[in-house]
Amino acid sequence: MVKQLQNYQYAKYLPSSPSIGGTTVTDPFHVHLSFGYPSTHLFPIxxxxxxxxxxxxxxxxxxxxxxxxxxxxxxxxxxxxxxxxxxxxxxxxxxxxxxxxxxxxxxxxxxxxxxxxxxxxxxxxxxxxxxxxxxxxxxxxxxxxxxxxxxxxxxxxxxxxxxxxxxxxxxxxxxxxxxxxxxxxxxxxxxxxxxxxxxxxxxxxxxxxxxxxxxxxxxxxxxxxxxxxxxxxxxxxxxxxxxxxxxxxxxxxxxxxxxxxxxxxxxxxxxxxxxxxxxxxxxxxISFEDHLEQLISTYRQKRDIMIESIETFFGDDVTFDIPEGGFFLWLSFRPEVVTTNFADEAFRRGVSIVEGKSFFETNQGSNQLRLCFSYCNEEQIRRGIKILAESYYAHYR
Structure with a gap:
């Protein structure tokens, strides 16, 4: 007979929240607009x-x-x-x-x-x-x-x-x-x-x-x-x-x-x-400068495609600053919008984002979200933004 173990008290500061942004999803058709990852094809294999x-x-x-x-x-x-x-x-x-x-x-x-x-x-x-x-x-x-x-x-x-x-x-x-x-x-x-x-x-x-x-x-x-x-x-x-x-x-x-x-x-x-x-x-x-220029050129183009897609599918219903580098766009919706209401729907339809509340210590960011333009290809970016917009407008019209 196996003796049942007693409950064990682990360190109090261990994180209690699950992985953020669909990091455990393995479906090859899933659009990971959540991933703060570099573009895979740019790795110098x-x-x-x-x-x-x-x-x-x-x-x-x-x-x-x-x-x-x-x-x-x-x-x-x-x-x-x-x-x-x-x-x-x-x-x-x-x-x-x-x-x-x-x-x-x-x-x-x-x-x-x-x-x-x-x-x-x-x-x-x-x-x-x-x-x-x-x-x-x-x-x-x-x-x-x-x-x-x-x-x-x-x-x-x-x-x-x-x-x-x-x-x-x-x-x-x-x-x-x-x-x-x-x-x-x-x-x-x-x-x-x-x-x-x-x-x-x-x-x-x-x-x-x-x-x-x-x-x-x-x-x-x-x-x-x-x-x-x-x-x-x-x-x-x-x-x-x-x-x-x-x-x-x-x-x-x-x-x-x-x-x-x-x-x-x-x-x-x-x-x-x-x-x-x-x-x-x-x-x-390698020529690091040539390698870096390839990264910059690719990410600049992906940023522009994401901005174009957001403007096409969301119009004036979101605001954001245009980044001059990096990986991310930060979208803000009207104050009454709660991104959880449509982020879950978008996830079920194969698109993951990171909700704004994940980036605050206090109860803020409920009407904001982060998108990453670096990881997905151009088709995925367009499709992902379209699905995200459809999920949004299913709740907010």
């Missing part, structure tokens, strides 16, 4: 095959050890040199590689945040970052965005009042200054500078998540917030959007003290030396 072969045949005896071969050093040097276009000038020792940007965000949260500490964010903001801050036990406060990004003047007002009333100031402010997820807007230069000044003045860290900055449809690269406050900004980048997400390779740029603490959390290990060897070989074997 042949080049990666050659790079992997070179890594194993020519560097395998070192790259497969804990310490790796010369791949990690080459990746760090590539990151350091590439960062100069964002006015980031650092030494190799100020860069550490991670298993994607999400691990970088999570490590930063664990290093900086204790339970009941304040973490401030943009509203809306990236839902997985919110989950990381919740799991750290943070109290989360959000600040609205407009066409120029987060409204830094409201952040400043709140900081001034907190100091006057002897209340907590944030340990961390998390933001995505370029082609924000989900809204697609970018933070203005003036606001970048002021936010950096506030971090120095009020002694909090800015966690600058810059996952999409390479995908600028106008080839414009404004200076990173990091460039204005090197001691109070943790900068995060990733290869997921420019090479492939499955390689799980990102990075952190920060001051020595932050990186020393992150190294402690990583228990002395480094991010897959063999993967870094492959990507180092890849970057040496």
């Amino acid at each position: 042949a080049e990666l095959n050659h790079a992997a072969s070179n890594a194993i045949l020519n560097h395998g005896t070192q790259a497969l050890h804990y310490s790796g071969g010369d791949g990690p050093r080459k990746i760090i040097e590539w990151i350091r040199n590439r960062s100069k276009i964002r006015s980031i000038y650092v030494k190799n020792k100020q860069i550490i590689t991670t298993a994607g940007a999400m691990q970088a965000i999570d490590l930063a949260a664990k290093v900086l945040v204790n339970p009941d500490d304040e973490v401030w964010v943009e509203g809306p903001t990236y839902f997985n970052a919110l989950q990381s801050f919740r799991m750290a036990g943070a109290k989360i406060k959000s600040f609205p965005i407009d066409k120029q990004g987060v409204q830094v003047d409201l952040i400043e007002e709140t900081l001034v009042k907190a100091r006057q009333l002897n209340k907590k100031i944030p340990k961390l402010f998390y933001c995505m200054p370029n082609f924000h997820n989900p809204s697609g807007v970018s933070l203005s230069l003036e606001r970048r500078q002021r936010l950096a000044q506030l971090a120095n003045e009020y002694n909090f860290y800015i966690l600058e998540d810059d996952a999409y900055s390479e995908l600028s449809f106008k080839n414009s690269y404004p200076p990173a917030i990091y460039s204005f406050a090197e001691e109070r900004v943790i900068y995060v980048g990733t290869f997921s959007k420019i090479i492939a997400p499955g390689i799980r390779l990102g990075w952190i740029i920060a001051n020595d003290e932050v990186l020393q603490n992150i190294h402690l959390l990583m228990l002395g290990s480094q991010t897959s030396p063999f993967t870094q060897q492959i990507i180092a070989s890849l970057l040496e074997g």
